[in-house]
Amino acid sequence: MNTLTCFSLTVEHHIAHLVLNRPEAMNTMNMTFWRELDATLDDLHRHNTARVLVISSTGKHFSAGMSLEVFGGEVALKDNTPEARAAVADQLSSLQATFTRLDALRIPVIAALHGGCIGGAVDLVSAACMRFASADTFFCIQEINIGMVADLGTLQRLPKLMPMALVKELAYTGRRLNAQRALAHGLVNEVLPDAQAALAAAMQCAAEIAAKPPVAIWGTKQALHYARDHSVDDSLKQMGWLQGAIWSNDHVREAITAFKTKREAQFPPLDNLNAL
Numbered sequence: 001m002n003t004l005t006c007f008s009l010t011v012e013h014h015i016a017h018l019v020l021n022r023p024e025a026m027n028t029m030n031m032t033f034w035r036e037l038d039a040t041l042d043d044l045h046r047h048n049t050a051r052v053l054v055i056s057s058t059g060k061h062f063s064a065g066m067s068l069e070v071f072g073g074e075v076a077l078k079d080n081t082p083e084a085r086a087a088v089a090d091q092l093s094s095l096q097a098t099f100t101r102l103d104a105l106r107i108p109v110i111a112a113l114h115g116g117c118i119g120g121a122v123d124l125v126s127a128a129c130m131r132f133a134s135a136d137t138f139f140c141i142q143e144i145n146i147g148m149v150a151d152l153g154t155l156q157r158l159p160k161l162m163p164m165a166l167v168k169e170l171a172y173t174g175r176r177l178n179a180q181r182a183l184a185h186g187l188v189n190e191v192l193p194d195a196q197a198a199l200a201a202a203m204q205c206a207a208e209i210a211a212k213p214p215v216a217i218w219g220t221k222q223a224l225h226y227a228r229d230h231s232v233d234d235s236l237k238q239m240g241w242l243q244g245a246i247w248s249n250d251h252v253r254e255a256i257t258a259f260k261t262k263r264e265a266q267f268p269p270l271d272n273l274n275a276l
Contacts, residue, residue: 023059
């Protein structure tokens with residue numbers, strides 16, 4: 001286990017499990033959180049041990065979002081001069097880039113949620129591929145309640161996951177979205193009785209993904225994300241190029257043979273990425 005300040009990380013059976021572990025602070029996001037998350041995601045992206053990432057949490061809430069100390073610390077946003085205000089975009093872009101790194105990770109990302117998913121935590125989980133929630137999970141775009149606009153991805157990613165009118169309701173009012181309503185509108189994949197069951201469901205899904213050819217999973221994620229942001233025609237053209245690049249007769253043959261003989265299929269991992 002690689003134990004960090006804000007997280008713990010384990011990798012077993014090709015499943016990386018990243019756990020937010022500051023329950024005493026409701027897993028709020030201080031600057032150490034951002035540095036550790038960015039470094040961890042970079043390491044997972046570059047190496048090939050993990051084939052899927054599960055993110056879960058500890059304590060009463062998944063996360064209460066940005067730590068208030070951040071606003072008066074390293075990324076304090078000053079508004080006293082035009083020059084200071086011009087720096088806001090650059091300061092925010094570095095935080096946005098961390099959740100974009102999560103979104104663009106070359107392996108699937110599954111979030112196992114419980115309790116409050118508040119403010120910056122909504123930004124985080126909206127960058128995941130799937131979300132499994134406990135019955136007590138709720139989502140809150142908290143930023144509007146403290147006089148600001150959500151700025152780390154919620155307003156950009158949630159409309160790709162839920163109806164725009166619902167996103168506007170949540171973003172304008174700061175209301176809580178409970179787990180059952182989130183399920184009804186497609187934000188979560190499944191609602192489970194409690195946090196332990198939500199994590200078990202996420203891990204089961206992760207195990208199924210880890211058993212598939214890693215390069216085919218990579219290609220599937222590339223195609224889905226491209227289709228999310230492009231027209232059907234453009235996406236079909238991209239699919240042809242993508243399939244032509246990664247097609248493997250050996251992988252198809254191995255998958256079929258394993259199915260027929262009722263054994264576990266064996267597939268090569270993705271290559272490690274060399275640091276530039």
